[in-house]
Ligand SMILES: [Zn+2]
């Protein structure tokens with residue numbers, strides 16, 4: 623059976639859909655609108671701002687796209703590019719909003735750089751309403767805590783320890799943390815607010831037998847640091863062994879429980895400079 627999405631009609635179908643969405647939102651909309659030396663698939667005037675939506679079903683390089691985009695920038699038009707085959711980009715660019723269209727059984731969605739997948743309708747609406755914005759840093763909203771098993775090397779008693787897995791931003795970027803700081807007390811996972819939440823959680827889940835956390839002297843390091851230790855015999859779980867146990871579960875195997883902690887409750891700056899197109903939905907932008 624022929625579907626609506628043969629290569630030749632894909633472009634026109636999406637174009638019609640985008641135009642329809644814009645009209646439904648009440649904005650002046652023109653298809654195949656001609657400018658000086660450009661022609662926009664869908665040209666929209668929304669809240670005094672001119673937009674051009676370009677649907678790209680054939681392959682086009684970033685360089686070529688930037689050339690075409692320069693004309694829009696010159697003429698004060700915000701060009702937004704929707705690619706069927708998104709070209710590879712090293713970095714996301716503020717002057718080039720460029721996203722990938724996906725078509726699953728005639729349900730057209732837009733991928734926000736693989737972080738989020740939203741319907742074409744929501745995408746167009748949020749783009750025109752300023753709910754998709756270029757931000758300079760990723761600013762986590764939540765931290766994922768992972769619990770793993772660690773038997774005492776001395777008495778063999780079964781203990782559980784934890785570490786920070788992903789930091790998750792409002793735009794759903796997952797930044798893997800993985801706790802690799804060793805032999806220091808100032809670890810993110812030992813932030814008092816995190817320890818408190820984790821211990822509260824562990825009390826409710828009776829499968830978890832938490833190792834105790836306190837300052838212990840390590841012969842290996844010749845120093846005292848905040849450490850996990852056996853809940854039965856109090857032997858220190860050295861950071862090297864803790865780290866090895868953590869690495870073994872980085873890809874998910876051996877994680878016995880998880881919990882999420884809101885960043886709002888943690889007085890630590892977790893922002894990282896990563897320019898990106900941010901779609902936070904109900905939440906605040908990364909900024
Ligand atoms: Zn022990």
Ligand SMILES: [Zn+2]
Nearest residue numbers: 791793900908
């Ligand atoms: Zn963001």
